[in-house]
Amino acid sequence: MKSLIYILALLIGSLTFAQNENLFEQGNTLYNNKKYAEAIDKYQAILDTGMHSSELYFNLGNAHYKLNHIAPSIYYYEKALLLNPKDKDIQNNMAYAKNMTIDAIDEVPEVGISKIVNSITNIMTYNGWAVMSVLLFVLFVLLFLTYYFAEYTVRKRMAFTASFFAIGSGLITLMLAFRSYSLDKKTNPAIVFAQESQVKSEPNLSSQELFILHEGTKVNILDTVNNWKRIKLADGKTGWISSEDIKKI
Structure with missing residues (x-):
């Protein structure tokens, strides 16, 4: 009985892999034909099966970049870099995507x-x-x-x-x-997905507004209180932002 279950699991895994390969090729074809939204649907269908790779995230980032989706493109480039941090193509495309962001945050240099x-x-x-x-x-x-x-x-x-x-x-x-x-x-990075989000001094709407962030900005999550996240920017600034406005990488 265990052998039969094992064989069935292998068959299902093989079929899923073959299906995902087919979806990936379809997505690439749609991308090359400049049908970026349809390509995203194909790539997303692969993610929905639980499969992921740096190539898949990279292609998703490229498709969103072509549609001027700032936050999703940076988000998927970041996920691609987690799996393949030394890839020059991912790094270069990430730089192009970050040029579309509004917030100019200077990183505090290490010394x-x-x-x-x-x-x-x-x-x-x-x-x-x-x-x-x-x-x-x-x-x-x-x-x-x-x-x-x-x-x-x-x-x-x-x-x-x-x-x-x-x-x-x-x-x-x-x-x-x-x-x-x-x-x-x-390190618990996230990307701001809201077009504009207020960062508060405390985890509630009535607290003081410290500054405003825009989509595509990368933050680091420090703490969570209810539906608020305490974040830190590369320049050292901290504050509370609505959990709905960011997406964890």
Whole structure:
């Protein structure tokens, strides 16, 4: 019975994959024929099945950009970058889309040691740093055993020095893994979808208006109270915005 269920699951998965491939090709054809709204429907149908990829999000961003949909184009480019952060085409198209936004927000530059540490941390994900730290600790154990059982003084010194380097590197990569995890938890980006949205000093309509944001602006969600989100901008400004006005990436 379990084998039959497994086979049926494989068949359904294969059919879904084939159907999505067909929808993707149809969407590309419609896009090339400048039928951007119809192309979006095809791409969205793929997302509705639970499948996603950087290529799919990239094409959705392109289609929305052609229709001058500022917020959706930036939103899907951001999602594409999450899956493929080094893709130059996504980065370039994102820059074009951001040129359509109204809000000019200057990012606060990182300086000093913090900039160096964050640059190193962002080389890999926290999973990557964690795997590397485990490998280095395993290497340390092997080198220490080599040192312990070595008969010759030269081999002992080499094994000891290498094991010391391995344990030191392992501790550093472990700290980078924890830092990367911490930074990832603090990052909760969203895009403003409302054409114009008031940012308040408190999570209620009667509170003071701090500033106004427009569609396509990227924010970072810090907290949630009822249907309000506390956000932070790249320039350090914070405030409360209606949950309906933003869409989490």
